[in-house]
Amino acid sequence: MASGRPNFLFRNKTAKIAAIPMILTALFVFVGGTAWTVTYSFTKSGLLPKLKWVGFAQYDRLWNTKKWLVAIENLAIYGICMLILMFLIGFILAALIDQKVRFENTFRTVILYPYAMSFVVTGLVWQWILNPEFGLERIVRDLGWESFEFNPLYNSEIAIFGVLIAGLWQGSGLVMVLMLAGLRGIDQEIWKAARIDGIPTWKTYILIIIPMMRPVFITTLVIVTAGIVKVYDLIVAQTSGGPGISTEVPAKYVYDAMFTAQNLGQGFAASTMMLLTVVIVVIPWAILEFGGTKKSV
């Protein structure tokens, strides 16, 4: 034998040493960093972090700030609409492609390529397309409809929907791919049984296939939600939060508070709120997935 049989202790030691980066990261950055931020959200930190305890004062101020309230409202609208539309479009596209269409690769390539691009790129492209002077509005007007208005980015009421169009464009490809993978994982014999029973295709999807895809739906939901909460690059690129503050989002509020307004305390409080949102979604899912039997995580 080349080397002696490694004894029990030695084996574990090497693995442990090799996993040190992961352990360090997990402990310091994720747990430690989060704990630090949450702790300091209860302090009076301004330009620099200061360990002066002020209880819930920062949160109080936060929830009385118009900018934050607008940000939360925007996130809610954006989030709910995104979820509904992403799943609708993503699933329908996946179901269509699952019908053994030709040119599947082409369709998939076209639908998914936006996902490969940066949010900054997406934001800028759609800023251009929604430009009232040269973009969609101008074209439709040129075609004859003089009073056509499609100017979301200049209208505080509906600017967030302009962002929605861009976000949907970028993200629905991902949902489609996940749904398609889920569809393909369904036993083909279920389809055969449904055909023998005479169930029409649309009914089979709704009553049989979709319920069977619950795990995929849930996983996709969690991933999409986690992504929605973090939305930042898109806003900065497409609207810079405007017009005014009508497209503010929590992530931008945090960044501005921390690095521009020199108001760390607010930034910490706001990011803790963001954390709470994610925790509310992820923890139940985690319990569902991994609760009971602690199988391979």
Added chain:
Amino acid sequence: MSNIGNITNNPRGPKPKRVLSRRNIFLYGTLLVIGLYYAVPLYVMVMTSLKGMPEIRMGNIFSPPMEITFEPWVKAWAEACTGLKCQGLSSGFWNSVIITVPSVIISIAIASVNGYALANWRFRGANIFFTILIFGAFIPYQVMIYPIVIMLREMGIYGTLTGLVIVHTIFGMPILTLLFRNYFSSLPEELFKAARVDGAGFWSILFRVMLPMSMPIFTVAAILQITGIWNDFLFGVVFTGPEAYPMTAQLNSIVNSTTGVREYNVNMAATILTALVPLSIYFISGKLFVRGIAAGAVKG
């Protein structure tokens, strides 16, 4: 539906179908219309970037350029202005390269070893740490950013590209470790056991048995990381200054902070240039790209 007259009395062979059946029209029609939603913006980007400014002011964004010019591209690369400096996107491009290459290599190296350790060598507490890591993937970055800023400042590397590389490595770990762990778990355990019986240890099994079989997963990991890191914006602006901005941050500066005349063609050219690297990877890698996101997202 069929118009094959008297033969319907005695059907034989495959059922006659029209290519233009209702089903096909609905199917392909819907796909084509929705497809336009995705395809048109790219078309618009390219068309706009090839036009001169006068033509842009005149026309609509859908029309192809009457006179193709590459001047916007040259300007975007070498002369576009961010704030005071007018050196174009080229510096951003090289910054992105310097950020991406080491980040990808280091994050993959560490994550693959992590994944290998988790898949094949169970030790106490491993699963707990791994769970924390996974949760870390969902936590909004904003919650952890400031402590990291402080840490890097203490280490004296805040604002440098080194600092950014470390940040990317850290945040790339959850998904990559999961990817590698799932992959190594799916390899036949017998190979590992046989190597142990032969007396091989942690590192030698990794390098001589596991790695040679792992080309596909390394490719997928590379695709995921290159795309993700190149497209990043938030870490770029937080952990570097305008001198060291990656391409995405620079692009944003160029387009959104110009005063005066906005040169839309240059902006579009700049946008395409920024998207070029990940888009090329996407178009070249095709199915592997899909595998990557599916693998990262759907946990086994």
Added chain:
Amino acid sequence: MSYSVEIKNLDLRFGNLKVLENLNLGINNGEFLVLLGSSGCGKSTLLNSIAGLLEISDGQIFINGQNVTWAEPSERGIGMVFQSYALYPQMTVEGNLSFGLKNAKLPRDEIKSRVARAAEILQIEPLLKRKPAELSGGQRQRVAIGRALVRDVEVFLFDEPLSNLDAKLRADLRVEIKQLHQKLNNTMIYVTHDQTEAMTLADRIAIMKDGYIMQLDSPNEIYNRPTHRYVAEFIGSPTMNFITGTVDKGKFKSSLSSFSLKGYKTIKKDFSGKVGLGIRPEHIEGGAGASKCSVSYEGTVEMVEPLGSDTLARVKVKEHLFWVRLDGQFKLSAGDILPIGFEPVNAHLFDANTDLRV
């Protein structure tokens, strides 16, 4: 005479690959027909074509006199049972049984009575409120059969329904399926690769290879008079032993020995040419009785497989190896000398070029 299911000139191609070619088959009313063959022979393809789940390239399919070539699977008067049961996982057993009927807008009472009848026949009444995940493999398969039963059809199709079950369960369910057929007397078309299932269940077996039906006969005929060497080698475990040689004027000559074929019922009189002579292990005498046989040899035992009920011995005679089936109590070990012998009447001759029975 009208057939229950009739297939005429069936062609099925996947692109350029011909899976079934000019296949003709007539199945009688109430018959239990088994399609038997190894993977890739086309048996599942044929079944799925009959069901209407696969589109055929040419030919016609008739069920109960109706030309169903262009009909949807649900309009063909068939029910089908799948290898993986394919039960709708989110519905209860009752839901699974009634789903198709509800979709066809059958009146509630009708649905109730059909479900009750099927549940009674298959003894799954206590399971009606459970979901498939809570059932055992055998129970799931019964529910799958039930789903076909409630359709009130003439023809049942089975696609390797027992392949997912372990050996004991397979044996139990095999009996149940046979009892079901005796009770209902429907036409049943059954696909399997397991010859035991085929032999015990079938009224007739169609042995398939490469898209062709090699022989369509009762189990008895297939066992005793295989018309093709492939059929002869497929049925019987262990496989038939073969000696290559020539036939001339009623005599068989081989490197092993030559002997008269008196007693063998040749199809063609005065046949002569190269043949393969097959003899089943169970038709070879071993030990004391061997010397009384018309053909006998002395062989060396290479290997012994004691099964309890029988003993299988691998016996070498010159360069030829024979499998011999002996009584379970026969004491034997490797290296022993064992006389073996057989009668030509029990042999099977196949033309060396065409593999057809001679």
